[in-house]
Amino acid sequence: MTISKSGTERAAGRAAHRDITLELSQEETTGLAYVFWGRLGTLGLLAAWVAVTIPFDRSRIYLLAIVAFALLGAPPYLLARRGIRSAWLTPILLLLDAGILTYILIVPPPFAAPEWTAQINLRLPNFIYLGIFLVGMALSYSPTHVVWAGVASVMAWSAGFAWVARLPGSLLTSSHDTLNGSMTGQAIVDAYFDPRSVSLTNWYNQLVFLALVTGILALSVWRSRRLVRQRVATEAEYAALSRYFSPNLVGALSKQGGALDRPSVQPVAVLFADMVGFTGLSERLAPDSLVALLREFHSRLVQVAFAHGGTIDKYIGDAIMVNFGTPKPQPDDPVRALACAAAMIAEIRRWSAEREARGESAIEVGVGVHYGDVIVGNIGDAQRLEYTVLGDTVNVASRLERLTRELGCILVVSGDLVRAVGRCGVDPSALVDGLALSEARTVRGRRAPIEVWCASDER
Numbered sequence: 314m315t316i317s318k319s320g321t322e323r324a325a326g327r328a329a330h331r332d333i334t335l336e337l338s339q340e341e342t343t344g345l346a347y348v349f350w351g352r353l354g355t356l357g358l359l360a361a362w363v364a365v366t367i368p369f370d371r372s373r374i375y376l377l378a379i380v381a382f383a384l385l386g387a388p389p390y391l392l393a394r395r396g397i398r399s400a401w402l403t404p405i406l407l408l409l410d411a412g413i414l415t416y417i418l419i420v421p422p423p424f425a426a427p428e429w430t431a432q433i434n435l436r437l438p439n440f441i442y443l444g445i446f447l448v449g450m451a452l453s454y455s456p457t458h459v460v461w462a463g464v465a466s467v468m469a470w471s472a473g474f475a476w477v478a479r480l481p482g483s484l485l486t487s488s489h490d491t492l493n494g495s496m497t498g499q500a501i502v503d504a505y506f507d508p509r510s511v512s513l514t515n516w517y518n519q520l521v522f523l524a525l526v527t528g529i530l531a532l533s534v535w536r537s538r539r540l541v542r543q544r545v546a547t548e549a550e551y552a553a554l555s556r557y558f559s560p561n562l563v564g565a566l567s568k569q570g571g572a573l574d575r576p577s578v579q580p581v582a583v584l585f586a587d588m589v590g591f592t593g594l595s596e597r598l599a600p601d602s603l604v605a606l607l608r609e610f611h612s613r614l615v616q617v618a619f620a621h622g623g624t625i626d627k628y629i630g631d632a633i634m635v636n637f638g639t640p641k642p643q644p645d646d647p648v649r650a651l652a653c654a655a656a657m658i659a660e661i662r663r664w665s666a667e668r669e670a671r672g673e674s675a676i677e678v679g680v681g682v683h684y685g686d687v688i689v690g691n692i693g694d695a696q697r698l699e700y701t702v703l704g705d706t707v708n709v710a711s712r713l714e715r716l717t718r719e720l721g722c723i724l725v726v727s728g729d730l731v732r733a734v735g736r737c738g739v740d741p742s743a744l745v746d747g748l749a750l751s752e753a754r755t756v757r758g759r760r761a762p763i764e765v766w767c768a769s770d771e772r
Contacts, residue, residue: 342394344454349390351452356383371422378417385410404461407450411462411469414446419473431477432509440519443470447526454538456531463527467520474516487513576690579642582650582682582730583707584623585714586614586657587632589677597674607631610676613660621653626701632714636702639689647684647733648744654680654724655745658768679723681714684730705758712756713765720751720767728764741766 360379363372385406392402418439421429443466450462478485484507588594588610595603611633615625618635622643626634635653638646661678669675685706692699713725724745731748734741742748745768753762 344452345390346394347452348449349386351449352386353383374422375417378413381413382410385413403458404465407458407461407465408468411443411446411465412472414442415469415473418442419477428508430508431480432483432511435474435477435511436515440470443523444526447523447530451530451534454534456535456538459531459534460527463523463531466523466527470519470523471516474511478511482509483511484509485511485513576688578686578688579638580646580685581636581638581642581687581689581702581706582646582684582733583626583687583702583710584618584635584637584650584654584680584682585632585711586635586654586678586680587630587714589679589718591631594674606676609664610661613664614657614678617656617660618653621649621656623649623653627699634707634711639702640700645737647730648737648739650682650684651726651730651734651741651744654682654726658723677723679714679717679725681710681712681717681725682730683710683713683727684733685709708758709756709763712758713763716754716756716765720754720765722767722769724748724768725751726766728766731766 356379360376363375363379367375389403389406419431419434421431421434447459447462447466450459453459477483588607594606598606610631611628614633614635618625618633621637623635623637624639626636626639628634635650637643637650637653643649657680658678661676665676683706685704687702687704687706689702690700692701692703709727713727716725717723726741726748728750731741734744748766748768751765751767754765755762
C-alpha cells in the first residue's frame with residue numbers, strides 16, 4: 314500500500330480546502346437565516362406587545378422602527394440565499410441597524426413629558442439592548458459580521474452620546490472631577506441627580522463593554538469555525554485517502570499514525586488475483602479500452618475485498634494483492650481470505666457472462682492464497698512510503714496464483730491456509746465448491762514441496 318506525500322496528501326489537501334470553503338459558506342448562510350428569522354420573530358412579539366400595551370398614537374413610532382428593523386434584516390439573508398456576497402452592504406446595513414436602535418434608545422418620544430430629556434435616556438440601562446444586538450449577530454457564524462456589528466454599535470452610540478453632550482444645558486461630568494477633589498460631596502450628589510448630567514465615564518465604560526463583547530463573540534465564532542474546519546478537513550482527508558487505501562487501513566492511519574512505521578511480525582493471509590490471458594488481450598485492445606478493462610476488473614475485485622475486510626496492498630499490472638490481518642490480525646483472517654477468493658471468482662464469472670452476452674471477450678481470473686507470518690510495516694523514505702507485508706508468505710501466495718495456469722485451476726491455496734481455516738471451526742469446502750487436495754508442488758524460492766489445494770473452473 315503506497316503512501317505518496319507528494320501526490321495523495323496534496324489531493325487530500327485540495328479536497329479538504331474545497332469542502333471547508335463550501336461548509337463554511339453553508340454555515341454562514343444558515344447563520345444569516347437564524348439572524349433573520351430570529352429577528353423577525355422577536356420583532357413580531359415586540360410589535361404585538363407594543364400594540365397591546367401602548368395606544369397607537371404613542372406606539373406608531375415604535376412600530377415604524379420595528380418595521381425598519383425587519384426590513385434591514387432581510388437583504389443580507391435574501392442575497393446570501395442567492396449566493397450573492399457584498400463586502401460593503403453588510404457594514405452599511407449594520408450601521409443603519411445600530412443607528413436606528415441608538416436613536417430609539419436616546420431620543421425621547423414626541424409624547425414624552427417636557428421634563429424627560431435625552432440626557433435622562435442616556436443614563437437609563439437602555440444601553441444593554443446594543444449588547445443584545447451584538448449577541449444576536451453571533452448567530453451569523455461570521456466573525457466579520459460580529460466585528461462590523463461592534464464597530465457600528467460603537468460609532469452609533471458615540472454619535473448619539475456626542476449629540477446629547479452638545480445639547481444646550483448638558484453638564485459633562487467624569488470620575489476625574491470626583492477623584493481629584495475639585496468637587497465637594499454635595500456637588501457630586503447634585504451632579505449625579507441633575508437630569509442634565511452627562512457622564513463621560515459612563516460613555517468610556519460603555520465603549521469598553523462594546524469592545525469586549527465584540528472581541529469575545531468574534532473569538533467564539535472564530536473558534537467555532539476553526540472546529541468546523543478541523544472536522545471537515547478530517548472528513549475530506551479521510552474520504553480522499555479512502556480512494557487510495559483500504560477502509561481499515563485509513564482508520565489505522567488516522568488513529569495510530571506513526572505506530573505503523575514500526576515493523577512487526579504477525580500472521581497474515583495473502584491473496585493474489587490476476588487476469589488470465591491479459592497479455593493476449595493487451596495486444597488486441599486499444600490503450601484506452603485496455604485501461605478501462607483493467608479499471609473495471611480491479612474495481613470488482615476491490616469491492617469484494619473490502620466487503621470481506623481485506624486490505625488492498627498493491628496493484629501489479631493486471632494483478633492485485635490483498636492482505637487479511639493488517640494492520641491488526643483477526644482470528645478469522647484465514648476464513649475471510651478464502652471466502653473472499655470464492656467471492657472474487659463468482660464476481661468475475663458474472664461479469665464475464667455479461668461481457669459474453671454483449672459479444673465481448675470472456676474474462677478469467679486466477680487466485681492464489683497462502684497463510685503465514687510476514688513482516689508488516691512502512692518501507693520507503695520521507696517522500697514516499699509503502700505500507701506493505703514482506704516475507705516468504707507473500708512469495709508463496711504469488712507462486713500459488715501462478716500455479717493456476719499449470720494445474721488448470723482457477724484457485725490454488727496452501728495447506729497452511731486450509732488448516733488455519735479448519736482451526737477456526739469452518740469447513741473449507743463449505744466456502745469453496747470443489748476445493749480438493751492436490752499433489753504437493755515445488756514452487757520457486759522453496760526447497761521443500763508445498764501442500765496445495767485446488768478448485769477447478771467448473772461452473
